[in-house]
Each structure stands twice: as structure tokens, then as C-alpha cells.
Amino acid sequence: MIESASQQQINLNLKQNEINKLSGIDFAGKSESELMEAAKQFEAVFINQLFKAMDATIQREGLLSGGRGEEMFRSMFLDEIAKDIASSPETSFGFAKQIYEQMKDLV
Secondary structure, three states: OOOOHHHHHHHHHHHHHHHHHHHOOOOOOOOHHHHHHHHHHHHHHHHHHHHHHHHOOOOOOOHHHOHHHHHHHHHHHHHHHHHHHHHOOOOOOOHHHHHHHHHHHHO
């Protein structure tokens, strides 16, 4: 028997829910705004890793290297810059929106 597209989608959602239960992921009670916030946080983590990789290519030596204090400050600075970039639609890389679109049917 050939299933309609809507019936196939329902079956797919049921199977996905079964997989989520087995894996321990609980989407029950989560709102779409929480999903978007999680997607933005994920994008911020990705951007932060990108910045850290770029920052690692800079050679720092001599009197102006800054030492351990500068390293800590730079790490926190990159974290905040990444969060700021991911939270704004104008500066975002667009990963959060794509993640949201992929996951919104599961919420």
C-alpha cells in the first residue's frame, strides 16, 4: 500500500520520537524559543572555536606578549564576541537558523 506524504511524515515523526526516547533526549515541554536559543548557543560555540583556531596562528613573544593574564582575557573576549555575533541576525553566520529549521518539527 502506498502512503501519502502526510502519513509518511507522521510515521517519520513517530520513529524519531522513539529514537529520542531511546537516546535519552527529551523534547517534551520545550518551546520553539528555547530551541532557537539553543541553536544560537551552538552557533556561538562554533564561532568561538573558529576564532580560537585563528588566534592560535598569531605568534606572541617578547615583552608585549601579555602572559597568562592576557591569555585568560583573550579567551573570555573571544567567547563574548562569538556570543554577540551569533545572537544578531545581521552578523550571524546563519547556522542557528538552519539548526532551528531542521529541529523545529521535533519540538
